[in-house]
Amino acid sequence: MSAEPDEKPKLTLTITLNDVSIQVKVKPTTNLKRVFDAATKSFxxxxxxxxxxxxxxxxxxxxxxxxxxxxxxxxxQAFLWQEGGGAF
Structure with a gap:
């Protein structure tokens, strides 16, 4: 028998910006900042x-x-940040 600790399997998440998608693998306990940084760089x-x-x-x-x-x-889903929305 193995005494290795049980590791949670990694998840494959798809990040989509407009019609472009990337896939990232992360542990369920990983902060999404790492995912967002990878997506920002990839896009x-x-x-x-x-x-x-x-x-x-x-x-x-x-x-x-x-x-x-x-x-x-x-x-x-990823979206470009837009500032504004006020009335003219």
Whole structure:
């Protein structure tokens, strides 16, 4: 018998910006900041210019997939941050 500790399997998450998608593998306990940083770099965007949603709700970088009850194969949507929205 092996005395190795049980490791939680990694999840494959898909990050989509417009029609472009990337896949990342993360542990359920990894802060999503690592995922967001990888997506920002892959999409060739400046840091801080993307916002992310999961199931229609904003996801923050300090959260983990486990906190959001994400499962293998789930998708996170990325959007370019837009300032404004006031009336003229």
């Amino acid at each position: 060739q965007k400046d840091p801080g210019t993307l916002r992310f949603t999961y199931d229609g709700e904003r996801v923050h970088e300090y959260e983990t997939p486990a906190q959001r009850e994400m499962e293998d194969g789930d998708e996170i």
